[in-house]
Amino acid sequence: MSQALQVAVVGATGLIGRAILDLLAERQFPAKRVCAVDGTEHEGEVVAYGNLELDVQPLDEVSFDNIDLAFFVAGSEVSRQLAPQARAAGATVIDFSSAFRLDEQVPFVVPRINGAGLLAQEDVSLVSVPNCTVTPLAVALNALAANGLSRVTVSTYQSVSGTGQEALEVLADQTTALFGQREVETTVYPKRIAFNLLPRIGEVQGDGGTSEEQSVIDEVRRLLGQPALPVEVTCVRVPVFFGHAWSVNVALSQPLEVERARKLLAANGIHVVDDSQREDGYATPMEVAGSDRIWVSRVRATEAGLAFWLTADNVRVGAALNCVEVAEALLAAGKLR
Numbered sequence: 293m294s295q296a297l298q299v300a301v302v303g304a305t306g307l308i309g310r311a312i313l314d315l316l317a318e319r320q321f322p323a324k325r326v327c328a329v330d331g332t333e334h335e336g337e338v339v340a341y342g343n344l345e346l347d348v349q350p351l352d353e354v355s356f357d358n359i360d361l362a363f364f365v366a367g368s369e370v371s372r373q374l375a376p377q378a379r380a381a382g383a384t385v386i387d388f389s390s391a392f393r394l395d396e397q398v399p400f401v402v403p404r405i406n407g408a409g410l411l412a413q414e415d416v417s418l419v420s421v422p423n424c425t426v427t428p429l430a431v432a433l434n435a436l437a438a439n440g441l442s443r444v445t446v447s448t449y450q451s452v453s454g455t456g457q458e459a460l461e462v463l464a465d466q467t468t469a470l471f472g473q474r475e476v477e478t479t480v481y482p483k484r485i486a487f488n489l490l491p492r493i494g495e496v497q498g499d500g501g502t503s504e505e506q507s508v509i510d511e512v513r514r515l516l517g518q519p520a521l522p523v524e525v526t527c528v529r530v531p532v533f534f535g536h537a538w539s540v541n542v543a544l545s546q547p548l549e550v551e552r553a554r555k556l557l558a559a560n561g562i563h564v565v566d567d568s569q570r571e572d573g574y575a576t577p578m579e580v581a582g583s584d585r586i587w588v589s590r591v592r593a594t595e596a597g598l599a600f601w602l603t604a605d606n607v608r609v610g611a612a613l614n615c616v617e618v619a620e621a622l623l624a625a626g627k628l629r
Contacts (some may be wrong), residue, residue, distance in 0.1 A: 537578025
């Protein structure tokens with residue numbers, strides 16, 4: 293098959309769809325044609341792809357007959373409806389939704405963790421990728437896994453971009469209203485997000501946890517191949533536009549010195565910024581927004597193992613970059629259909 297591919301991005305007007313288009317152009321992915329697809333409400337809009345502008349095609353008119361590779365970033369309902377159609381038409385599908393993440397018949401992949409297993413499989417016509425809250429966390433945990441992960445306790449601090457474009461506008465509008473001493477409208481979230489923290493993301497489950505917290509538990513276990521790993525999660529929405537952060541505590545079955553842990557993290561492609569002698573010797577979401585790296589700071593020993601601070605751009609690193617890296621791995625291995 294020619295290396296010049298016909299590519300579709302389904303959900304192209306969203307934050308992740310736009311980031312995928314940016315990365316495909318920046319990384320010079322060999323696409324001879326890129327098709328931007330989204331809901332009918334976006335008909336007539338255009339999205340950027342490098343120096344080009346792409347007209348957005350409506351979902352109900354799209355055909356996958358000539359598409360080699362389709363990125364699905366429009367939510368689980370769209371994925372369940374259209375991903376099988378795309379596969380049947382001959383396209384390879386990379387899906388960023390919850391639709392197939394726990395389906396044992398579907399490869400669930402972060403190339404830096406389990407890419408070799410993906411390439412060993414015969415059928416890779418559908419590949420699922422994790423929640424943007426999971427990927428950076430799982431990459432960091434995988435770097436330490438040789439020392440025996442026996443428990444993970446994590447609190448997430450998730451920016452409003454994880455909810456989408458409307459949430460960005462809500463945070464901006466609420467902030468402006470508060471400074472202007474005007475009444476604040478509460479939309480998207482049940483309480484005001486500006487200058488506030490919301491300690492619940494997703495629907496509450498029977499055990500008091502939320503659907504977001506459960507997705508972190510389930511997906512981390514599956515990626516690391518440890519289905520019984522104790523994972524305790526609290527997810528918090530914070531008034532930050534871009535960039536998630538994680539406060540992580542890991543219990544290890546084998547001792548691990550702090551300096552060795554820093555080297556293991558760095559060897560797995562994580563950028564370690566950890567200088568306790570400087571007041572600013574750590575990374576924050578503001579600094580990592582727009583970066584394609586995962587950042588770790590404040591690595592320190594605990595009685596049971598290690599604690600560290602993790603931060604990354606949730607849209608680029610947590611979501612879009614992983615999708616594109618899966619595509620690049622499949623292309624390099626000759627696995628695209």
